Amino acid sequence: ILWRRRGILVLGCSQGQFPLTQNVTVVEGGTAILTCRVDQNDNTSLQWSNPAQQTLYFDDKKALRDNRIELVRASWHELSISVSDVSLSDEGQYTCSLFTMPVKTSKAYLTVLGVPEKPQISGFSSPVMEGDLMQLTCKTSGSKPAADIRWFKNDKEIKDVKYLKEEDANRKTFTVSSTLDFRVDRSDDGVAVICRVDHESLNATPQVAMQVLEIHYTPSVKIIPSTPFPQEGQPLILTCESKGKPLPEPVLWTKDGGELPDPDRMVVSGRELNILFLNKTDNGTYRCEATNTIGQSSAEYVLIVHDVPNTLLPTTIIPSLTTATVTTSVAITTSPTTSATTSSVRDPNALAGQNGPDHALIGGIVAVVVFVTLCSIFLLGRYLARHKGTYLTNEAKGAEDAPDADTAIINAEGSQVNAEEKKEYFI
Numbered sequence: 417i418l419w420r421r422r423g424i425l426v427l428g429c430s431q432g433q434f435p436l437t438q439n440v441t442v443v444e445g446g447t448a449i450l451t452c453r454v455d456q457n458d459n460t461s462l463q464w465s466n467p468a469q470q471t472l473y474f475d476d477k478k479a480l481r482d483n484r485i486e487l488v489r490a491s492w493h494e495l496s497i498s499v500s501d502v503s504l505s506d507e508g509q510y511t512c513s514l515f516t517m518p519v520k521t522s523k524a525y526l527t528v529l530g531v532p533e534k535p536q537i538s539g540f541s542s543p544v545m546e547g548d549l550m551q552l553t554c555k556t557s558g559s560k561p562a563a564d565i566r567w568f569k570n571d572k573e574i575k576d577v578k579y580l581k582e583e584d585a586n587r588k589t590f591t592v593s594s595t596l597d598f599r600v601d602r603s604d605d606g607v608a609v610i611c612r613v614d615h616e617s618l619n620a621t622p623q624v625a626m627q628v629l630e631i632h633y634t635p636s637v638k639i640i641p642s643t644p645f646p647q648e649g650q651p652l653i654l655t656c657e658s659k660g661k662p663l664p665e666p667v668l669w670t671k672d673g674g675e676l677p678d679p680d681r682m683v684v685s686g687r688e689l690n691i692l693f694l695n696k697t698d699n700g701t702y703r704c705e706a707t708n709t710i711g712q713s714s715a716e717y718v719l720i721v722h723d724v725p726n727t728l729l730p731t732t733i734i735p736s737l738t739t740a741t742v743t744t745s746v747a748i749t750t751s752p753t754t755s756a757t758t759s760s761v762r763d764p765n766a767l768a769g770q771n772g773p774d775h776a777l778i779g780g781i782v783a784v785v786v787f788v789t790l791c792s793i794f795l796l797g798r799y800l801a802r803h804k805g806t807y808l809t810n811e812a813k814g815a816e817d818a819p820d821a822d823t824a825i826i827n828a829e830g831s832q833v834n835a836e837e838k839k840e841y842f843i
Contacts, residue, residue: 433457435514437524442502443617444528444560449488451496452512452522461515462495467508473497504528504560504588529617530560530589535625537611543661545710546633549599554611554625557584557591563615565594570607574598605631605661634711635660637667639704646694647722654689654717656704664706672700694721 435452442448452462464472471479476490488496499506507528514520535556544550554565562581567574578595594611606628613623635658642653656667669676669689676682676689677697683690691698699721705714 433460433514433516434520435462435512435522437510437512437522439525439527441527441529444502444504444530446502447498447500448502448506448526449496449498450510450512450524450526451488451494452524453494454514455493457492457514459492462490463513463515464495464497465511465513467510469511472510499526502526502528504530504586507588528560529615530558531617532556532559532563532592532613532615532623534623535565535611535613537609537625537627540627540629543630543632544600546600546602546631549597550629552596552609552611552627553593554596554613555591555593556613556623558589559592559613559615559617560589562590562592563613565592566612566614567594567596568610568612569598569604600629600631602631602633602636602661604629605633630661632661632710635664635706635708635713637704637706637713637715639702639715639717641717645722646719647724648694648696649724650694652691652694652719654691654702654704656687656689656706656715658687658704658706658713660706660708660710660713662708662710664708668705668707670703670705673703696721 433454433456435454437450437452440448440450450464452464454460454462461475463474466472466480472482472485473479473487473490473495475495476487478485478487484500486498486500488498490496495512507526510524510526512522512524514522533556535554537552537554539552540550554567556563556565565577565579567577574596578597580593580595582591582593583589584591596609609627609629611625611627615622638657640655640657642655643650646652654669656669658664658667667687669682669684671677671682676684681692683692687704689702689704699719702717702719703714704717705712707713
């Protein structure tokens with residue numbers, strides 16, 4: 417085949433010559449490289465043309481005045497050009513031509529990806545009340561092909577959503593939106609809801625939009641005692657743990673439906689109720705009430721004051737008691753040299769772990785002595801009462817049988833001679 421190249425007649429053979437190209441995908445705004453190769457070329461010219469069949473390059477000569485188009489490499493075996501700042505309008509089928517007889521061509525399709533805009537979340541108005549139905553919408557435009565939208569809450573994907581795709585005015589890109597409906601509760605307060613846009617143009621780095629939820633709810637109340645086993649004589653602290661949004665106001669403490677009965681011992685400090693020196697009168701139901709602008713809540717604690725466990729007393733020997741004897745020869749005698757041993761005696765008034773004098777032992781001894789004394793007095797009194805009728809003095813002897821008062825006086829005076837014989841006995 418004879419053909420003229422650069423004014424020189426060239427003899428060429430077209431057998432086995434064929435241009436090779438590849439499709440190219442590029443992100444909008446990026447740079448596309450179009451390459452045409454010929455494995456066996458006998459110095460035949462190569463040419464690139466755009467979808468409008470305008471020649472871009474003929475061998476190493478630029479044919480179209482477009483500053484975005486540059487020559488990358490030109491040889492008998494390859495013609496490569498670059499298109500920078502690619503726009504959606506550059507998309508289409510490009511042709512590489514090998515000027516043999518006949519002309520051989522190869523097509524390369526340039527795909528331009530439209531990058532989706534940063535998504536926006538709408539539909540949230542702060543604050544939201546617990547139990548309300550929330551509807552959030554995530555929207556993004558400019559994607560080509562249409563982007564995919566996914567929802568996440570607490571890093572867990574939500575599948576049950578609505579998806580809508582609309583073509584933009586340029587008829588090349590799309591606007592996509594997704595709507596999420598759910599009913600909120602207090603556990604959603606402070607939770608981040610994320611809308612994620614996935615698209616092949618984002619190079620595995622999705623675009624996200626985030627909305628932090630603010631949920632208002634009534635207080636939740638719990639009473640925590642400082643000890644699970646309150647004992648008599650010990651202090652007790654009841655803590656009212658209240659959570660709510662807005663934060664609950666200072667809590668209110670009551671007992672059995674009324675005010676605290678002993679403000680001196682029952683001191684309220686913030687959310688704590690301090691009861692000093694518990695006793696049995698403190699038994700009852702204590703209520704803590706917390707209130708915010710949404711509502712009110714309360715919790716109850718039933719207080720039962722337990723007795724202090726008795727402590728083991730050391731073994732003690734009680735000395736023998738003294739024998740008490742009256743004139744009636746009636747005696748109450750404890751066994752001489754008999755020791756009373758108290759083992760494992762518990763003092764109900766003693767506090768656990770407290771060391772001190774053996775009050776119980778001393779009290780027992782005193783009680784026995786008092787009891788013996790009272791018995792002795794009682795028996796002595798009965799003895800005196802029995803012998804009172806037989807006791808008689810001689811002072812008035814002789815005056816009993818006098819007929820009149822003068823005779824009685826004379827008889828009484830005459831008896832003075834025997835005055836020395838008058839004796840009185842007292843026991």
